Amino acid sequence: MTIKISTGLRNALLSSDSLKGIFDAGSEIRIYAGAVPASADDTIGSATLLCTIKNGASGITFNSSASGGILEKNPSEVWSGTNGASGVATFYRHVLTGDDNAASTSAPRYQGNVATVGADMNLTSTNLTSGATQTIDYHSVSFSA
Numbered sequence: 001m002t003i004k005i006s007t008g009l010r011n012a013l014l015s016s017d018s019l020k021g022i023f024d025a026g027s028e029i030r031i032y033a034g035a036v037p038a039s040a041d042d043t044i045g046s047a048t049l050l051c052t053i054k055n056g057a058s059g060i061t062f063n064s065s066a067s068g069g070i071l072e073k074n075p076s077e078v079w080s081g082t083n084g085a086s087g088v089a090t091f092y093r094h095v096l097t098g099d100d101n102a103a104s105t106s107a108p109r110y111q112g113n114v115a116t117v118g119a120d121m122n123l124t125s126t127n128l129t130s131g132a133t134q135t136i137d138y139h140s141v142s143f144s145a
Contacts, residue, residue, distance in 0.1 A: 002144065003112040003120050003141065004040045005110045006041050006107060007041050008041075008104060008105060008108045008109065009108040019071060023060075023062065023108070024059075026059040026096060027059045027060055027095060028053055028097055029095075031050045031114060031121075031128070032050060032091050033085075033090055033128075034046055034047030034087075034090060035090075037091075040093065040109045040110055040111045041109075043103045044101040049085065050087050051081045051089075052084070053080060054080075056078070060074070060077060069142050069143065070140050071140060072138075073136070079137075080133055082131065083129060083130050086128060087127075087128060088126050088128075089127075090113065091113050092112060092114055092120075093109055094111075096108060114126055
């Protein structure tokens with residue numbers, strides 16, 4: 001699966017912003033169980049939020065620059081969160097901290113699938129348990145040529 005970007009993110013990228021500039025302003029990754037929305041513009045629907053990933057109490061940021069068409073996680077940050085529910089992770093969304101999960105064509109977001117191998121986000125296990133710490137050691141974003 002290729003990550004899906006929202007209309008809001010596409011418009012921002014086409015206007016004057018960079019993906020790094022948009023998300024370094026205060027963002028988080030939310031990991032969900034349930035049906036994957038068809039578009040990053042869509043509401044989360046009945047999906048269950050399993051975990052919100054941040055850099056401590058702060059938003060997450062990317063490395064200082066992209067290389068080879070890939071923008072990676074800032075290696076000096078620890079991206080983690082405490083699982084708020086138990087379930088099988090199926091997808092994630094990278095959103096600005098204030099995103100309300102409603103349908104939107106203006107909110108900058110991207111989403112991808114979650115698995116243990118071959119996914120947009122690979123986790124050691126997709127079975128998340130409430131109360132456990134979930135850490136993301138590696139994350140990157142790239143667009144197809």
